[in-house]
Amino acid sequence: MTTRFKHPTDIRLLGRRIMEARRARGLTLEEMSRLVDVHYTQISRIERGQAALLSKNMQKICKFLDISETRIMPAGPPTDLPQRVEELILKWPGCETLLLSILDGVEAALESRGGGN
Structure with a gap:
């Protein structure tokens, strides 16, 4: 089938x-x-x-x-974060740099708050 x-x-x-x-x-x-x-x-x-x-x-x-x-x-559009990121990369080749910049910003914000704990 x-x-x-x-x-x-x-x-x-x-x-x-x-x-x-x-x-x-x-x-x-x-x-x-x-x-x-x-x-x-x-x-x-x-x-x-x-x-x-x-x-x-x-x-x-x-x-x-x-x-x-x-x-x-x-069953439908992706709902979990890793799958959504993978789908975004497939739809928009080259967006990895932007995504990495966003992650760097989040990590920096967490570090400034005391390590993210």
Whole structure:
């Protein structure tokens, strides 16, 4: 069964998770291709966020990499901070510098208040 992604950034977020999980295991695209029986070019397309459907092949990849179903298809817009930051970075490449500046300002404010405790 194939399912269409609910939000445009879902596939990019999933692709990034797949790439990170594959690399964390020290696998090349070709090695993973042999292990999951999905062509390496298709895995590459998925990792780059160039798929529109949650296909059987994508589900095989997620199962192999132990990426849970709930993380594949979020119910709605991201609500937790790390996921929101990741989505922002995907929507606005180059915003990392701005986000780091904001974090530096927050850390400086905490330090001036006595270490943030």
